Amino acid sequence: MKAYVLRSFGSPDQLVLSDVERPVPRDDEVLVRVRATSVQPYDWHFMRGEPYLSRIMGGGVGLRRPRIPVLGADVAGEVEATGKDVTLFRPGDEVYAMSLQGGFGEYVCLRESEVAPKPGNLTFEQAAAVPMAANTALIALRDEGRVQAGQKVLVNGASGGVGTFAVQLAKAFGAHVTGVCGGRNAALVRSIGADEIIDHTKEDFATSGQRFDLLVDVAGGRRLSDCRRVLARKGAYVVVGGPAGRWVQPAGHMFAALASAPFVPQRIARADVVRCGSNRANLLTLTGLIEGGEIIPVIDRTFPFGEIPAAVRYQEEGHAPGKVVVTGSL
Template identity: 50%
Template structure:
């Protein structure tokens, strides 16, 4: 923890007093500089590129730049800072007006802060990469994590039949957010099942590409969202080859921060169609503990810092 000057917004920025922010896997990858590719692309080769980490924020506008017309002090807002210098793990941050979404009064700061990365990733992975259609069968591997809990609910909203894969202790939570079928991976290997799926959303990376292919419909799609680095590399390199060799499609998902998509997810929260699962809440001085907790893989849903 350090005391720093409150930043001053530029002409096209607003100063946000952050009321809540959530922790993502990207935060500890940037903090540790692992895998090494993170250093080259995002984090800085020898030293951290961004002095304050964190990307998901919800708070209220404290001051506005002279060119800002659509916001005023006191407005409650949500934003993803991943392409705008990070900085969520602070009390104040300057944010371009162009990436901000207004927070509805009926959505809490904590719920809103859980949505920018995990919620938008789930939406884009299902709708865009996975091309999910109403009536299709989707399997979500890693359904109890941050992206997974959003994906279960968004897939149901899109009209799919959802099979969720998680551990024993998290089955009831996953059922409570709408999963039609829940598989305990400690008791059953879904890749050995006779069931087939139109879409597999993989947020765990627990099986090989060949194993996933066994339970894909002949024209099914597989989307890798998260998991061990070696699984990511395999999906990135082997996916296009497997897609060319057959009718099944294998993709590696990369989040594209999008204001309209964030606004859509926030609308789902406001309507009650999606409710973020928040595992634990930490105070701002406890950010190191919050990151360690997420990195250990114990979290169900999101970890929020207030």
């Protein structure tokens, strides 16, 4: 099969289209023909091997060479074959999954427990925009933020992949939502449900005078004291991301916030989708919300499979509203 293989850390030019052996599913796995995938910061952090701190952390990107040769954390496609212990799927089923690797190839093997039926009202391209970003937003709001109907929620970084899902999920849970984004994306964020918009190019949310029950911080880059200033005394601050850096960031931003948690009245948590053990259950929850019309994926651009390096380079610029999607090669 064809796959983009990462043989050394570096720029998107290190993603080389190669002929590799097609994987064979184990007893508890399904072989999925990839119809679409998406690009996100998770992919280019592994591609660049940054921050350097991640190279020595457990489960990190790899010390001297990439630990994951075929990136692509999101998969939407069709079941091609199944292992002997698989009972939920059969060849031809349309599925989607957060695989953490393999989406930049024509086929990928996934554990049955990771896979969910594709929402019936989405195309493969739309479905590929969902798994990691929407799962992260769901964990941030429901699990770590413990959002309740009637609460006031602030989403900092509301126009990106995670942010657009966070806005919609907060509304689906009955919250009053304020989205922080640039002015050029204000109409988009309002169209997906935000009740109020703060244009960060004109206004500082930390000095707005408002108080929120939950701050979901996707963009990062602000001091914890600034973020706490806008929270109610018993509010919650959930860290999703932060400014990228070569050595420590965004890990340093996240760890600094978590280290202060025992000393402040607000609850401080991190939305860690990679270590979440309920991705299939979360995908089923998201499917219900998608098919019920409560959330939709926002897609900025779609690239063909042959232009995956260009798609990664575009997403790495950090200006895409919503998701960057790649259509499959077949």
